[in-house]
Amino acid sequence: MLPIIALIGKPNVGKSSLFNILTDSNKAITSQKSGTTRDRNYGHYIIKEEKKFKIIDTAGITNTKSIIKKKSIKNTKKAIKEAHIIFFIVDGKEGITKEDHFISKIIKKKKKKTYLIINKTENIKKNKKICEFYKLGYKKIHKISTMLPKTIKNVISKIKFKEKNINKIKKKRTNITIIGKPNVGKSTLGNALLKKKQFITDKKPGTTRDSISILNKIKKKKYILTDTAGICKKKNIKNEIELCSIKQSIKMIKKSKIIILILDISEKKISKQDLSIIKIIIKNGNFLLITVNKEDKISIKEKKEIKEGIKKKLKFLNIKKIHFLSALYETGIKKLMLSIQKILNIKKKKFSCQFLTKILKKAIKKHQPPIQKKIRIKPKYAHTGKINPYTIIIHGNKVNNLPKSYINYLKNFFQKEMKLNNCIIKLIFKENKNPFIKK
Structure with a gap:
């Protein structure tokens, strides 16, 4: 088992920026707007090509009445429980706050090995704000700046990890990505496939922002399942965060072997937006599984009409099977898992x-x-x-x-x-x- 490091702190202290630097990726969306991260995001951090750790980027902990933010904080607390090591990240410019004290109490209750990381320390040499953080009760504090990424790994590598059981880097797994328009049930389907509440779900569209990847397996065959943000039309993009989310979703299509495309049951047909997503999938040559979620909301007659309409519209793809399911009530999930398993077995097929x-x-x-x-x-x-x-x-x-x-x-x-x-x-x-x- 790999040692797990969770990045914990209040909103907008630079957790996602640090995650991207440590994992050498742009998996986590970064923004000056607080509350951008909602789900747990996983990646790997390697020290001197010898030690490998799993890194979890988390949502910021704060007192809030928002349902989505409460779910985000619940997810963060799960990350604290899951982790072996905590990187408690605070804001050097702002100084110590009530929220920092509040988060510190949550972390200390779990009795996990914790390192206090002070971010945003560029242009700060000796400052009262920095000294204040000793009040949190951590013996050693580490100053970093995500604005100066080259210095970060040097600082982090000096931290002595006593964790044993450090595994060698494993071979790449098959990537499976769930794609579709906003609010079609991508995160709910992801949770149904994983058999646990991993991804945050809500009736409000645009809940998922980052593309979140989780390792899973079907009959000893390991794969990586990724939940993505909804891909909507350009004219419907409201802000920079949504644009970054869509770009990240398209990037995941390119990286994946299998794409699960969820169609909107309310439209009862394939829309122009769905076809544009399919074009991206065709261009990258992925295995495509067409799914229609929320089957509990339609009659048998409607189901037959929708099926015929999809097959007619996608005649050029020669799609034989369309999966009708309910991610919420977990009906049709076993059949979808069977189709995934068959595709995973295609690797063994050799045609002379x-x-x-x-x-x-x-x-x-x-x-x-x-x-x-x-x-x-x-x-x-x-x-x-x-x-x-x-x-x-x-x-x-x-x-x-x-x-x-x-x-x-x-x-x-x-x-x-x-x-x-x-x-x-x-x-x-x-x-x-x-x-x-x-x-």
Whole structure:
């Protein structure tokens, strides 16, 4: 088990900025607006390529009546309980506050190894505000500035960690990302798949801001599940935080092997916004699982109509299965998990050049390629390339001149014959060299 460090403090002290610096990422959204972080965000911190720790970025602790903020604080308290080490972060410019005393009491009750980290100490040498923090009762304090990231790791590496059981860096896991428009039930579905209340849920759209990744497993197969912010139209973006959230969601699509796209049941059809998300997924060649959440709100007749409408609209993808489920009541979750498991098993599938060429010839026999300048285009043989996206390389004469309609025909044909449902196949064409052409 990896030692876990939780970053704890009041809002806007620089927890997310420190998280990004330590994990060498931009996973956590940073903003001058307090309360940007809501869920627990996980990453890894490595010291001198030897020691590895899990880092948790958390929401700021403060006295509040807001339901979402109360849920955020509850999530932060879970992080304190989960952690082996606490980095208690305070604001050097502002000085000690009532909230710092309040948070210190919460941390001390848990009796965890705690380091007091004073942030925003740039241009501060000796200051009464800094000395005040000794009142919190911590023997050693560490001054940092997230504005000067190069100095941070040097400061942190000087802290002596006595934790044992430091594991070696493990191999990469399969990334699975939940995508969709705001308020379609992404976080609720994430909690249902994880079988615990990991992600904050609320009826108010835009609750999730960061893309939060959690390690999980299905029948001993480990994968990373990511909940994302809703992707809405550009004209509906209200502020910089929402824009950063959307950019982060699109970034996660690019990193993931499997995408679970949730459709809005209230619209009873695929919207233009859904299609724009699907275009991004197609471009990156992910495995796509189409899900319709909140099935408890529609009749059997409506369900059938929605299913037919989706299949008709996504005819070009050859989607065989659409998952209808209720993330809230956890119906249809087992079937979705089974589909995920099947995709995870595709890694083991190996298709020989002979097998793929046989499929290619079968496709050509059923529907001949077009004639161009009195010469018929001749695809001759095929073999596999990458697995993510699943790539098939086709060699032949004039194959680079194949029209889009015929390329889509071949994609669907291969998908059907190879039984790769929900897999978006990428085709690469290579011209056979003519030995009679002089160099």
